[in-house]
Amino acid sequence: MVEIELDGKKVQVPPGSMVMHAAEKVGTYIPHFCYHKKLSIAASCRMCLVDVEKAPKAMPACATPVTMGMVVRTQSDKAVKAQQSVMEFLLINHPLDCPICDQGGECQLQDIAVGYGGGASRYEEEKRVVAPKDVGPLVSMQEMSRCIQCTRCVRFGQEIAGVMELGMSHRGEHAEIETFVGQSVDSELSGNMIDICPVGALTSKPFRYNARSWELGRRKSVSPHDSAGANLIVQVKNNQVMRVVPFENEDVNECWIADRDRFSYEALNSAERLTQPMIKQGGQWKAVDWQTALEYVANGLKTIKAEQGAQAIGLLASPHSTVEELALAGALVRGLGSSNIDSRLRAADFGNAAADGEARWLGLPIAALSDLQRVLVVGSNLRKDHPLFAQRVRQAVRKGAQVNALNAAVQDWAMSVANTLVADVTRWTEALAGIAAAVAESKGVAAPVAAQTDDKARAIAASLLAGDKKAVLLGNDAAHHAQAASLLALAQWIAKETGASFGYLTEAANTVGAQLVRALPGKDGLNAGQMLAGGVKAALLLNVEPGADTAVDGQALAKAEMVVTLSPFKTNLDISDVLLPIAPFSETSGSFVNAEGRLQSFHAVVKPLGETRPAWKVLRVLGNLLGLGGFAQESSQDVLTQALPGVAGGEFVSGARLSNKTAAAIDTTAAAAQPCVASIYQLDALVRRAGSLQLTADARAASEVSA
Numbered sequence: 001m002v003e004i005e006l007d008g009k010k011v012q013v014p015p016g017s018m019v020m021h022a023a024e025k026v027g028t029y030i031p032h033f034c035y036h037k038k039l040s041i042a043a044s045c046r047m048c049l050v051d052v053e054k055a056p057k058a059m060p061a062c063a064t065p066v067t068m069g070m071v072v073r074t075q076s077d078k079a080v081k082a083q084q085s086v087m088e089f090l091l092i093n094h095p096l097d098c099p100i101c102d103q104g105g106e107c108q109l110q111d112i113a114v115g116y117g118g119g120a121s122r123y124e125e126e127k128r129v130v131a132p133k134d135v136g137p138l139v140s141m142q143e144m145s146r147c148i149q150c151t152r153c154v155r156f157g158q159e160i161a162g163v164m165e166l167g168m169s170h171r172g173e174h175a176e177i178e179t180f181v182g183q184s185v186d187s188e189l190s191g192n193m194i195d196i197c198p199v200g201a202l203t204s205k206p207f208r209y210n211a212r213s214w215e216l217g218r219r220k221s222v223s224p225h226d227s228a229g230a231n232l233i234v235q236v237k238n239n240q241v242m243r244v245v246p247f248e249n250e251d252v253n254e255c256w257i258a259d260r261d262r263f264s265y266e267a268l269n270s271a272e273r274l275t276q277p278m279i280k281q282g283g284q285w286k287a288v289d290w291q292t293a294l295e296y297v298a299n300g301l302k303t304i305k306a307e308q309g310a311q312a313i314g315l316l317a318s319p320h321s322t323v324e325e326l327a328l329a330g331a332l333v334r335g336l337g338s339s340n341i342d343s344r345l346r347a348a349d350f351g352n353a354a355a356d357g358e359a360r361w362l363g364l365p366i367a368a369l370s371d372l373q374r375v376l377v378v379g380s381n382l383r384k385d386h387p388l389f390a391q392r393v394r395q396a397v398r399k400g401a402q403v404n405a406l407n408a409a410v411q412d413w414a415m416s417v418a419n420t421l422v423a424d425v426t427r428w429t430e431a432l433a434g435i436a437a438a439v440a441e442s443k444g445v446a447a448p449v450a451a452q453t454d455d456k457a458r459a460i461a462a463s464l465l466a467g468d469k470k471a472v473l474l475g476n477d478a479a480h481h482a483q484a485a486s487l488l489a490l491a492q493w494i495a496k497e498t499g500a501s502f503g504y505l506t507e508a509a510n511t512v513g514a515q516l517v518r519a520l521p522g523k524d525g526l527n528a529g530q531m532l533a534g535g536v537k538a539a540l541l542l543n544v545e546p547g548a549d550t551a552v553d554g555q556a557l558a559k560a561e562m563v564v565t566l567s568p569f570k571t572n573l574d575i576s577d578v579l580l581p582i583a584p585f586s587e588t589s590g591s592f593v594n595a596e597g598r599l600q601s602f603h604a605v606v607k608p609l610g611e612t613r614p615a616w617k618v619l620r621v622l623g624n625l626l627g628l629g630g631f632a633q634e635s636s637q638d639v640l641t642q643a644l645p646g647v648a649g650g651e652f653v654s655g656a657r658l659s660n661k662t663a664a665a666i667d668t669t670a671a672a673a674q675p676c677v678a679s680i681y682q683l684d685a686l687v688r689r690a691g692s693l694q695l696t697a698d699a700r701a702a703s704e705v706s707a
C-alpha cells in the first residue's frame with residue numbers, strides 16, 4: 001500500500017492508484033467531468049486539477065499516480081484557481097439554454113459551475129454551434145453544442161458496450177462527437193451513455209421534454225425482463241412512469257442497465273392497456289365489474305371440474321410473473337385437484353427439470369462473470385439475450401479471458417471470441433459431445449459418449465483445460481432445445497473434468513423463482529406444449545400470449561370451453577372468454593429470483609391503472625370464491641413468506657435448492673426441431689409494446705426475419 005497525505009489526512013491506497021482514487025476512499029470530492037470509475041482515464045477535461053506539493057503546476061487528480069509520502073491539497077488557492085480557470089474555458093462555448101435543457105436539475109456542469117464558475121464571461125465572441133444529429137429512436141443528439149468533449153460516451157462504447165459507435169472528429173473548436181458517416185447508435189446498452197453524459201448533450205429521446213427532474217418522484221424497483229434482475233430507479237409524475245434509470249448495485253448490474261430495462265416503460269402508458277374486466281358474450285366483448293367477472297370464472301371452473309374432472313383444468317404462467325403470483329397460481333391449480341401448471345413456455349424437452357422445489361440456475365454469482373478466465377457458451381446469442389451478462393464477460397475478456405462458443409452461426413458479441421464451433425442446431429449434442437471427447441482425449445479418461453472430434457473442438461477443450469476460473473454456460477437456445485437434458489449432461493461432464501462451474505443463463509426475470517415455487521406440472525400433469533395443443537378444457541393464462549411467448553401457437557385453445565387471460569393488456573381476444581386486468585411490475589409489489597438465485601423484492605411505484613388489480617390479489621380472491629384453503633394472505637409479503645420461507649429480499653435462496661445436477665442419458669442423434677427463442681425486443685409483453693424499442697435496428701431485423 002502507498003500512503004499519501006490528502007488535505008491533511010493520511011490515506012493508504014494500492015500502488016498504481018491515482019490521486020482521485022485516494023480522494024474517493026476518504027470521501028473528498030474533487031470536481032471532474034471526464035473521469036468515471038468504470039471507464040479508462042482520459043484526463044481531457046482538466047477540471048480535477050489539484051495542488052501536489054513540489055509540483056510546479058496543478059496536476060489532474062484522475063491521471064496523477066500516487067507516490068509514497070505525496071502531499072496533495074484539493075482546496076488550496078492554487079487548486080481552486082486552476083479549477084476556476086478550467087471552468088471558465090468550458091463555459092466559453094456552452095449555450096445558455098439551461099431553462100429548456102432536459103438535463104437541468106441533474107447536470108454535473110450546472111452543479112460545478114455554481115461553485116467554480118464566474119458571475120460573468122470575459123468572452124464576447126459568438127459561441128460555436130454544432131449541427132444536431134439523428135442517431136436512432138433512443139438517444140437524442142439534438143443539442144451537441146452543449147458537448148464538452150469529455151469522451152465518456154466514446155469510452156463507454158469501446159470499453160463497456162464493446163462497440164465504438166461514437167467518436168471525435170476534427171480538431172480544436174471544430175471537434176465534435178458523432179457517429180461514423182451518419183450511422184445510428186444501435187448498441188443494446190446505448191441508453192447508459194445518457195446517464196454518464198455530464199452535460200445535456202446526450203438525452204433520452206422518448207423522455208425528451210416530458211418533465212423536469214425536480215418534478216419526478218423516485219422509487220426503487222427491479223427489472224422484469226431478463227434474468228440479471230437489474231436494479232432500477234423508476235421516476236414518476238402524476239401517477240405515471242416517466243423515466244427509468246439504473247440503481248447502482250455492484251453485485252448485480254453495477255451502474256448499468258440494458259435498453260429494454262430503460263425504455264420498456266412506454267408500454268405501461270400505451271393505449272393497449274386493459275383497464276377493466278371483460279367477458280365475451282355472443283362474440284362481443286363487454287365490460288363488467290370484478291365481482292361479476294370472478295364469479296363467472298369460478299362458476300365456469302367448478303362446472304368443468306364437475307363434468308370433466310380436475311385434470312381438464314390447466315394454467316400457463318409467464319416466467320416474467322412474480323414469485324407471489326406464481327406461488328398462488330400453483331396453489332390454485334393444485335387446490336382444484338389438477339397438476340396442470342407450467343411456466344416453461346418455450347421449452348421442447350420437458351423432462352429436463354430439476355428435482356421438485358429445486359431450480360436450474362447460473363451456477364455462479366453474477367459478479368463472478370467479470371473474473372472468469374475461460375468460458376464456453378452453448379446456444380446463446382449472449383450479447384442480445386443477456387446484455388448485462390455479456391458486458392461482464394466482455395470485461396473478463398479485456399483482462400485476458402478466453403471465450404468459446406457453440407452456436408448455429410458466428411455471432412457478433414462485441415468482444416473477442418477465441419473459438420466458435422458452428423454446428424446445425426439439430427446436431428448440437430453431437431458437437432458438444434465432440435468437445436467432451438477432446439477433453440477426454442487430453443486428460444486420458446473415458447469420454448461420456450463416443451463422438452468425433454475436430455480441430456475446433458480440440459481448441460475449445462485446450463482452452464477450458466487451462467486457466468483457473470471457468471464456466472460452461474447454457475443459453476436460451478440450449479434451454480429450449482429438444483435435447484436440453486443431453487446438453488446439460490454433457491455440460492456437467494465437461495465442467496467436472498475441466499474444473500469449471502456450469503449452469504443456465506436462464507431466460508426470464510423469474511425463471512429460477514418459477515421453479516422454486518413449483519410452477520411446473522405435477523407427476524401426471526400436462527406440460528405447456530400439451531396444454532397449448534388442446535389438452536385442457538379450461539385454461540388460465542397468466543401474463544401469457546400464445547404464439548409470442550410460447551413455442552406452440554396455442555390456437556387449439558380456442559376450442560376449450562373456457563379460456564381466462566390475466567394480463568395488463570388487451571390481448572388473446574380471439575381465444576379468450578374472460579379478460580382480467582392485472583398490474584404490471586410498476587403497479588404491484590412482488591419478488592423475482594434472478595439467475596444467481598438472489599431474491600429481490602420491490603414495491604409498486606404507481607397506483608394501478610383504472611380497475612387493474614395485482615395478480616396475486618386476483619388469484620387470492622378467486623381461490624376464496626372456489627372455496628379453496630390457503631388463500632387468506634393479507635399482503636404480497638405474506639404470500640412470499642409462505643412460498644419461500646426464511647428468504648428475505650436481497651438474500652440468496654439456499655444453495656441446496658439451486659441445482660444443475662442431472663442423471664440424464666446422453667443422446668447424440670439429430671434433434672427433430674429448432675428451439676424457440678425470443679429476440680431481444682420480443683421477449684415479453686412490455687418490450688413488445690414499447691414503441692421506441694420497436695423502432696430500433698434490432699427490432700427491425702427481427703421483424704424482417706419473422707416475415
